[in-house]
Amino acid sequence: MNQRLSMLKRTVSIVCALCLFIGCSNPTMTQLGGKPSPEIMKVDNGFFKNITETILTEVQSSQLALAQSQNPTLRSYAQQMITDHSAAHSKVIALAAKKQVELPTELGPDQQSMIDNLKSKSGQDFDKAYIDLQVAAHKRAIQIANDEVLNGSDADVRNLASNIQDSANMHLRVAEDMQGSR
Numbered sequence: 172m173n174q175r176l177s178m179l180k181r182t183v184s185i186v187c188a189l190c191l192f193i194g195c196s197n198p199t200m201t202q203l204g205g206k207p208s209p210e211i212m213k214v215d216n217g218f219f220k221n222i223t224e225t226i227l228t229e230v231q232s233s234q235l236a237l238a239q240s241q242n243p244t245l246r247s248y249a250q251q252m253i254t255d256h257s258a259a260h261s262k263v264i265a266l267a268a269k270k271q272v273e274l275p276t277e278l279g280p281d282q283q284s285m286i287d288n289l290k291s292k293s294g295q296d297f298d299k300a301y302i303d304l305q306v307a308a309h310k311r312a313i314q315i316a317n318d319e320v321l322n323g324s325d326a327d328v329r330n331l332a333s334n335i336q337d338s339a340n341m342h343l344r345v346a347e348d349m350q351g352s353r
Contacts, residue, residue, distance in 0.1 A: 214319060214323050215270070215328045217318075218315060218316075218319040218328060218332060219267050219274055219328075220275055222312065222316065223263055223275055224275060224279050224282050225308055225311050226260045227260075227277075227278055228285060229252055229256045229309075230252070230253055230257060231286050232285070232289055232304050233248075233249040233252040233253045233305075234249075235301070239292075239293065239297050240297060240298055240301065241294075245302070248305075248345060255342070259335055262334075285304055289301060302350045303350065306343065309342050309346060312335060312336075315332075316339060319332035320332050320336065
């Protein structure tokens, strides 16, 4: 695995050097919606932006679930999501500050649309939409974290992504169980 990662890093380095040599440009964090960090590459900056928006989506949707759902199992899950994702968000904020990356403070348009859709629901329709959103958001978080683990350039960011990936996998299993029990 270490040899494979080493080869991948070398390949990425060569591709980046070639892109610089022939004039290719990578999108910067500014183009992705935040402030670039000179120390870390596009994948790392993209991880910070995307995981922040995903965490914020999961927390906001879970806050809505606490306010609107009457299902005690769903409410318990929502509270756990708020607790776990708030802790994860604190870790993302701390590492982003250390790496000089400015995080988004608002949801992106896709995430805001999901929250707006959820707000329009009530009763069992709300519960179904909330769990569906949680399944989708956790799959996205796993994808974002996996991309960072495989392609990120900064060891600290990759380590955080690995931890987030582990938690997201556990949360996803519970959400999928709840989704299947309806």
